[in-house]
Amino acid sequence: MAPPASASHEHEREHRLEEILGLLREDGGRVTPARRAVVAHLLDAKDHVSAEDIAASVQESLPDVSVSTVYRTLEALERLDVVEHIHLGHGPSQYHLADRRHVHLMCRDCAQVIELPDDYLDRLAARLARQHGFVLEPSHFALLGRCADCAG
Amino acid sequence: MAPPASASHEHEREHRLEEILGLLREDGGRVTPARRAVVAHLLDAKDHVSAEDIAASVQESLPDVSVSTVYRTLEALERLDVVEHIHLGHGPSQYHLADRRHVHLMCRDCAQVIELPDDYLDRLAARLARQHGFVLEPSHFALLGRCADCAG
DNA sequence: TTGACAGACGCAAGCCGTTCGCAATAACCT
């Protein structure tokens, strides 16, 4: 579960963790074991995870943290712009740290998710801004379609 | 509820209705009053509607058509490629006739939906196909962001 | 025209993801 980390990576992760928890405190919030575990899981996750994923992982060490606590923690973190969620069409929302922003492609057949750099939609975003004054949030939804394998 | 229609529009609508019902029959399906009413509502709707919208409208004339019938009818029509649905992030799926395909922008703040021509994402689709073999389905999801009003 | 065979129906229960109300707990500040 914990990533194989060199001493410096471990240190770095610890730093980020405390930094985020500090933001919660600055905001008048409190740092609890549950919140610490949620943030830790987000730091360890390679990419996006569902609230249920987080709950399951947190419950390994803190068995009676409830899903509602996870949702409430994620909500607090989103208010602080530390976390964002993305809609993948069908299926639950996926959460990730705001600084791990990506554009997502999702296959409607095999449900595979492909990540692209977060500037992949810059041209489209510019066009939407120019033509419609619309400010695109490219990492808040997935582009649906069929992946190379499933399209045949 | 029924659109103000000239005689020819009325005739045209009737034709489309029977045409679609014919497809159901050809497929080994049956044409029931409930199905007729669902298709009629889709023909009358200006744009996309939720299953609940359809149910409410159908129930005005056929009070005990249940939501499950609406969902099952929409499922049958999607199998025949007559209907498609689109995911708008939060909120229920929206259904529309397959020949009224659009790209959708949705404002995360005011929930307003802006429709763009269905070829609006052609360049993006071409790029995705070329670089990733991904076949984009541009009308199966909404582009989320903030509309001109809400972006300020 | 009728009959019988699916297919479609209504209903109610159930699913999933998410939110909420509440009383009890425990972080934080002094």
Add this chain to the structure above:
DNA sequence: AGGTTATTGCGAACGGCTTGCGTCTGTCAA
């Protein structure tokens, strides 16, 4: 150490959608 108040766990409830089941009814062949 103590008071305040944010956060918690729990359970109930939500919205959107699906399913199982027994009944009904289009459809098509006789």
